Amino acid sequence: MIANKKLRPDTLSVCLNDRSVGTLTRLTDETIIFAFDPDYANDSERPVLSLSFKAPDGGLMLGKSRTGTRLSPFFSNLLPEGRLRDYLARKLEINSQREFYLLAGLGLDLPGAVIVEPLGELSQGMDAQHLEHADQQSPLLRFSLAGVQLKFSAIAEAQGGFTVPANGAGGSWIVKLPSERHLQVPETEYSMLTLARQVGITVPEFKLVPTTSIEGLPEGFRSSVADSLAVKRFDRTATGGRIHMEDFAQVYGVYPKDKYEKAGYSHIARVLWMESGEESFTEFIRRLVFTVVIGNGDMHLKNWTLLYLDPRKPILSPAYDFVPSIAYIGEKETLGLNLGGTKDFRDVTLEEFKKMAAQAKASERLAAVTVHETLDRIKEAWSRSRFDLRLPDDVRRIIDEHMAHLPLLKLPPVIPSIDLKLRNKHADRLKQLVITDLEYDPIVPDNTIILEAYTGYSTAVNAPDKMEPVLIEAAAQQGLLPELAEGPVRVFVGDKLYRQWRRIRFITLDFAELTTTTESAEWRGDRGLLTGRFLPEVWQKIVSAHQRKSLEEFDLILPEGAIHTFKAKVQEIDDIKRLDDGEMTEASIVLSLYDSKIILRPQEGIAYLLSPFELNEVQEGLAEAFRKNGWEASLFSETHKAIARRTIKAVCQSQMIDVPLEAKIIFQADAHKTDLLIKITDKDGRFSSLVNGEARQLRQQILDHLPVEG
Secondary structure, eight states: OHHHHHHSOEEEEEEETTEEEEEEEEOTTSOEEEEEOHHHHTOTTOOOSOGGGBOTTSSBOOSOEEOTTSOOHHHHTTSBOHHHHHHHHHHHTSOTTOHHHHHHHHTTSOSTTEEEEESSOOOTTOOHHHHHHHHHHSTTTTOOOOBSSOEEEEEEOTTSOEEOOTTSOOOSEEEEOOOSSSTTHHHHHHHHHHHHHHHTOOOOOEEEEEGGGOBTOOTTSSOOSSEEEEEEOTTBOTTSOBOOEEEHHHHTTOOGGGTTSSOOHHHHHHHIIIIIOHHHHHHHHHHHHHHHHHTOTTOOGGGSEEEEEETTEEEEOOOOOOOOTHHHHOTTOOOSSOBTTBOOGGGOOHHHHHHHHHHTTSOHHHHHHHHHHHHHHHHHHHHHHTTTSOOOHHHHHHHHHHHHTOSSOOOOOOOOOOOOSOOOTTGGGTTOOEEEEEEEOTTSOTTEEEEEOTTSBEEEEEOOSSOOHHHHHHHHTTOSOGGGGSSEEEEEEOHHHHHHHHHHHSEEESSEEEEESOSOSOOSSEEEEEEEEEOHHHHHHHHHHHHHTOOEEEEEEOTTSOEEEEEEEEEEEEEEEEOTTSSOEEEEEEEEEEEEEEESOOOEEEEEEEOSSOOHHHHHHHHHHHHHHTOOGGGTHHHHHHHHHHHHHHHHHTTSSSSEEEEEEEEEEOSSOEEEEEEEEETTSOEEEEOOHHHHHTHHHHHHTSOOOO
16 A cells, blocks of 8 residues: 555645645656646636746646656746755755655745645655654754755844744745855845945845844854844735745746856846836846946846736846855856856946847847946945945955956046146056055144155155055055156055054954953963954954954054054854844954054154255254253254255155245154154145155164153
8 A cells, every 4th residue: 555655646736825826746657747727727817927837929828737757947946956955855854856845845935925735645755744743843844945045034033133933934034144165245245235225226125143143043054153144035025925926047947057048138138128117127237237347147047036016017026146256256257147148247348238138129228328327326336335335355356356357347446636736747657556554654634645655755645535555556646756656655644544544454443342361462372352342344354354264453442542453363253242223243252362562652753844945943953952852963963954955855846846835854753663754845735745765774773862662
């Protein structure tokens, strides 16, 4: 009798919500047949199951769909892929390739409004008793989300957390877990969704949540200290109802393994133009431009979806899976599908979009207008926000480089406007700048940076909006010294910009407490405990340091304004909690500590006002100051005079500023830096400063004769 039971056919009912659509039957020879319910087939107002079943005359393709041992592409694409499929198949105790039984086990919470349930008992070790037992003992058996990425359906709790239902069914959010292969993918996707929303692309609600805070995740999935991305499901209503949807692999009858082939973007555009109209087509073009610009090579057929808010007329669903894959795959990454005859990002121009529209028999003019409009929006949004997004630094640099080489998008450098009457004739030579370091200089105004060439001559330019190296280089190209292109450049900034620089480049902490196991400044691997509340950009850097096991530089801002800087490795992160506002993260971090020092101490210095060419008063003033403090004036007399004269003459002759109004010799030293420099200002407030080679040779002598704290 057991043998006969295994040989008999098995049948699954297929519904759209509570409407019967048809049946899936597995015959004794493993062949699977899908047949429509006659009532559904004869109903002219029936809800759409899939455009793949639409006949050329607009009706329904009737008859039985026989697919051999596999499910047809429409049903196969309802199932998860990769690691999640393997995990669920193990829980169901079946082979992951036996899709019929996998669908039977997961059919109560499929994407969209499709519901699949067994009609009677199932054979082949997958009967009703097994399903009941599995439901009680093995969580997540009914859960299914199509795709490769590891993700689970979850319920948003009133206090802001998320819980994966015990049986896997239900949940109006998707939580996408951190990748085991690539660092901080959820943070990167969060940033791209944020940018897409700024560009005007329709995206669902989304947020970052600590993975350790998600309740109900299976053992082994919850251990990551990194964040997960939570995205609100657009196939579920606020009351838990289901909204039907289908991806374009289902529309074109393509199995998941062929999602990068078999169809191109023009095929998607054709369906949207014919079935959904101008609005969805325009949104598609907008997203496709965004895809090219950020370097997303993973927008395959399954990452474009039709949503049936109207059961008979689809629209393009909100966007998802916006990940710049070039940052993880490398330069060889290409577009997911063919666009106007190419998959190479650097071959895409406006003509490829127009060609695609023509292939889709859609409006080329509308496509071109949308491309131009979207590019303008992306330029503005990326320029304004790229340093504020929660992107890892290396990912942002790769996207910047990708954009710089796109024919479709030639982003101009973000250069502040600078009010200069004269431009040096050599300015066009300033194409490549080698910045050796950025240093603190208390005399530099907050809105200015000083660029010092290898010759010692300097020029002042307006500071960029952000103290990011690429923007500093762009600003430096507006400098008036041709020598800037001929050797390494030093950059000097004042207190405010120096702090901003350290915030961008290092891990800077305002609300944290560091406890160490030693009082020594020479930690060299000692244990430290860092506790506090961390801003999003700081938290991201801490998690990145933990994942990379790298030696990082930390800054603690001290109450008196100084910076306590130290190097450390992040060994452990515990007690992670996302606070109510969703921004701050509270945690305890175990560090392995190394070098430590205090920077930005109060300054020791002297400044002397000069007329442009009369230096006698300066000579006398210096001599008096040196006598008063017991310093050796002989170090500076003739040398100082010579440096000042040459500086003023060089500045005037090179037309770096107009006729000088005043000049200052500034002499300063502290624990961080000791300098001898000359600042010359014209009547319009422009100035140039100099610390030349001769002055540098005196620095150690100066340091030896100054009372320097620390």
